[in-house]
Amino acid sequence: MDTTVVSNANSQEHPSPISQSLKRLLFSRGSWVGYLFILPWFIGMIWFDAFPLVANIYLGSTDYAVGPVENANWVGLDNYVKMFTEDELFIKSIGNTVYYIVLSVPLTLLLSFGIALLLNTNIRMMGLFRTIYYIPSVIPIVAASVIFLWMFNARSGAVNQLLYAVGIQPIRWLTNPDYIKLTLVLVGLWGFGSQMIVFLAALQGIPAHLYEAVSIDGGGLFARLRYVTIPLMTPTIFFNMLVGLIASFQVFATAFIMLGANGGALQSGLFYMMHTYNNAFRYFQMGYAAALSLVLFIAMFLVNAVMMWSSNRWVYYGDE
Amino acid sequence: MYVTESKVSRWSRQSLIYGLLIAGGLVVLFPLVWTFSTSLKTPDQVTMRSVQLIPDQVAWSNYQEIFDIAPVFLYFKNTMIIVIASVFGGLVTCSLAGYAFARINFPGRNVLFLILIGTMMLPYVVQIIPLFVLFDRLGWVGTFLPLVVPRLLGHNAFYIFLYRQFFRGLPSEIFDAARIDGTSEIGLWWRMALPNSKPVLATMAIFSFQFAWNDFLNPLIYLGSDQSKWTMALGLNGLQGFEGEASSLPMMMVMSVFMLLPMLAIFAIGQRYMVQGVTVSGLKG
Numbered sequence: 001m002d003t004t005v006v007s008n009a010n011s012q013e014h015p016s017p018i019s020q021s022l023k024r025l026l027f028s029r030g031s032w033v034g035y036l037f038i039l040p041w042f043i044g045m046i047w048f049d050a051f052p053l054v055a056n057i058y059l060g061s062t063d064y065a066v067g068p069v070e071n072a073n074w075v076g077l078d079n080y081v082k083m084f085t086e087d088e089l090f091i092k093s094i095g096n097t098v099y100y101i102v103l104s105v106p107l108t109l110l111l112s113f114g115i116a117l118l119l120n121t122n123i124r125m126m127g128l129f130r131t132i133y134y135i136p137s138v139i140p141i142v143a144a145s146v147i148f149l150w151m152f153n154a155r156s157g158a159v160n161q162l163l164y165a166v167g168i169q170p171i172r173w174l175t176n177p178d179y180i181k182l183t184l185v186l187v188g189l190w191g192f193g194s195q196m197i198v199f200l201a202a203l204q205g206i207p208a209h210l211y212e213a214v215s216i217d218g219g220g221l222f223a224r225l226r227y228v229t230i231p232l233m234t235p236t237i238f239f240n241m242l243v244g245l246i247a248s249f250q251v252f253a254t255a256f257i258m259l260g261a262n263g264g265a266l267q268s269g270l271f272y273m274m275h276t277y278n279n280a281f282r283y284f285q286m287g288y289a290a291a292l293s294l295v296l297f298i299a300m301f302l303v304n305a306v307m308m309w310s311s312n313r314w315v316y317y318g319d320e
Numbered sequence: 321m322y323v324t325e326s327k328v329s330r331w332s333r334q335s336l337i338y339g340l341l342i343a344g345g346l347v348v349l350f351p352l353v354w355t356f357s358t359s360l361k362t363p364d365q366v367t368m369r370s371v372q373l374i375p376d377q378v379a380w381s382n383y384q385e386i387f388d389i390a391p392v393f394l395y396f397k398n399t400m401i402i403v404i405a406s407v408f409g410g411l412v413t414c415s416l417a418g419y420a421f422a423r424i425n426f427p428g429r430n431v432l433f434l435i436l437i438g439t440m441m442l443p444y445v446v447q448i449i450p451l452f453v454l455f456d457r458l459g460w461v462g463t464f465l466p467l468v469v470p471r472l473l474g475h476n477a478f479y480i481f482l483y484r485q486f487f488r489g490l491p492s493e494i495f496d497a498a499r500i501d502g503t504s505e506i507g508l509w510w511r512m513a514l515p516n517s518k519p520v521l522a523t524m525a526i527f528s529f530q531f532a533w534n535d536f537l538n539p540l541i542y543l544g545s546d547q548s549k550w551t552m553a554l555g556l557n558g559l560q561g562f563e564g565e566a567s568s569l570p571m572m573m574v575m576s577v578f579m580l581l582p583m584l585a586i587f588a589i590g591q592r593y594m595v596q597g598v599t600v601s602g603l604k605g
Contacts, residue, residue: 031424031425031426031427032426033420033424033426033504033505033506034420034424034425034426034429034505035420035426037416037417037419037420037424037505037509038416038417038420038421038432040413040416040417040472040473040474041413041414041417041436041473041474041475041477041480042432043473044470044473044474044475045435045436045439045475045477047470047473048447048451048470048473048475049439049442049447049475051450051454052446052447052449052450052451052454053442053446053447053450055450055453055454056446056447056449056450059449059450059453064453066456068457069453069457115344118337118340118341119341121334121337123334123337123338129341129345130595131591132345132348132349133344133345133348134587134591134595135348135349135352135584135587136348136351136352138530138583138584138586138587138594139352139580139583139584140533140534140553140579140580140583141534141536142534142536142553142556142557142579143355143556143576143579143580144351146556146557146559146560146572146575146576147351147352147354147355147573147576148351149560150358150569150572150573151351151354155367156366156367156569158350158354158371161370161371162371164370165370165371190348190351194598197595197598197599198598198599200599201599246443249443250443250444250445252537253536253537256536257536257557257560273445276445276448276449280448280449280452281452281541286449286452286453289449290449290450293445293446293448293449294446296443296445297443297445297446300443300445
């Protein structure tokens with residue numbers, strides 16, 4: 001098995017000149033082999049990263065619908081003007097997305113950090129608990145969305161059945177505009193496991209002598225958290241926050257599956273990505289949708305930049 | 321003075337932690353238990369006004385009936401086409417590129433590596449529409465090509481990055497010795513780098529499988545209009561067309577079980593690698 005690759009190169013009796021030189025290329029050494037190895041990635045990068053990035057900027061300034069690209073007319077900044085002046089759903093979807101981000105990002109951080117703290121203690125069956133809390137993160141998002149669609153069903157859903165058992169009147173989780181976004185935040189929260197695992201790994205890297213130092217000074221649980229755990233966890237908090245932000249900006253599948261493409265009653269679950277999707281793939285307003293996606297990209301970039309900038313003030317990277 | 325906790329307070333703290341963890345665990349697992357239970361109910365059992373996790377009559381026939389309602393095998397086959405391309409790209413193309421970035425010196429390597437890192441930061445939003453236009457003009461919409469070709473080309477900067485980090489960590493001696501013996505670079509990759517990277521390969525295989533299996537947006541965009549090309553995810557979403565008919569709820573839960581069981585199985589087998597992968601990406605990112 002181990003020698004097949006090399007021996008194959010020499011074993012062919014009558015190789016054609018082309019395949020022979022190809023083989024010589026593949027099995028030779030030297031710096032240019034590196035180019036050969038990265039060639040597939042490089043082609044993909046040009047094709048699927050560089051080209052779309054440039055084309056998106058161009059498309060955003062056209063009225064391209066479908067069909068030959070030559071049909072697209074240059075419209076300058078019209079698409080961007082239209083967003084802010086004519087497209088009510090644009091503003092609506094921004095509001096919904098901001099609502100989602102503001103609730104979902106901190107709640108996920110708090111929950112995953114809290115559970116990670118509990119799981120970082122010395123108690124029995126810890127492995128089992130870690131497994132249980134991570135399981136939701138491996139459940140496909142479509143399955144999770146369909147499951148929660150029915151669990152939050154107002155009439156026969158399990159959530160209302162449980163609430164009814166303790167005397168709470170049924171809540172229209174997915175049809176009452178006041179509750180729709182909250183329900184989606186709760187559904188998103190179920191997958192907190194991947195952030196939790198990252199916290200857990202970082203918590204295990206905190207040297208024990210730091211905790212001992214706090215204990216010697218007479219500090220209790222709170223002091224340990226305040227002076228050791230949280231400062232040392234700031235890089236991880238920062239990382240998880242960025243991951244959470246990027247995901248929340250682009251929230252799509254859960255809402256799309258649970259509410260439909262229009263985002264449910266009064267479009268109160270219409271998120272920005274859904275609005276973009278609708279324009280592109282339902283109304284075939286490709287040019288306008290490209291402009292929408294560019295605005296989201298810029299918004300994400302700006303928020304991340306602000307986060308990076310603010311991180312100098314509160315993220316602790318050791319004694320660098 | 322070292323402060324020791326009294327036994328009582330330690331005991332009460334432990335039981336508090338247990339209590340919280342068990343309560344949380346029940347909440348976290350409840351949706352899954354409910355899914356399995358509902359998938360075994362008859363239509364009139366699901367409309368009852370109370371939660372009944374163990375149905376009076378267990379309707380195993382639901383797991384046969386689903387095949388009359390949805391072409392599950394076709395969905396599975398379609399999904400596996402994408403999954404296999406992803407796993408191949410993740411294991412072969414990405415590791416080759418990662419090897420080149422880690423172990424071969426070639427002019428421009430650092431610049432190219434910076435570009436690689438740059439593409440990791442690029443959110444998918446800015447690519448969706450131009451990519452669709454591109455694939456549409458190529459006549460690829462409605463085929464598996466838009467979902468397969470990028471994967472085969474190893475279009476996943478993050479995997480390449482992880483391979484590169486791992487291969488750099490391997491001891492140089494084994495590579496140098498083999499180089500002196502005249503082994504080619506591809507031989508070094510195949511006989512030195514890969515055999516010493518089994519944990520990473522396992523992580524990559526699991527990740528590639530997971531993302532391809534779970535993906536919803538891409539199959540929706542490229543395959544959504546042709547039911548014969550649907551993946552498991554699209555098939556499950558498509559069952560929603562029956563919403564309102566109570567009979568479809570157990571069926572949807574059966575399909576959900578089909579969708580999540582492979583992931584649970586992979587998690588059970590490869591838990592260590594999954595957790596490792598998530599952790600490494602978190603700490604190094």
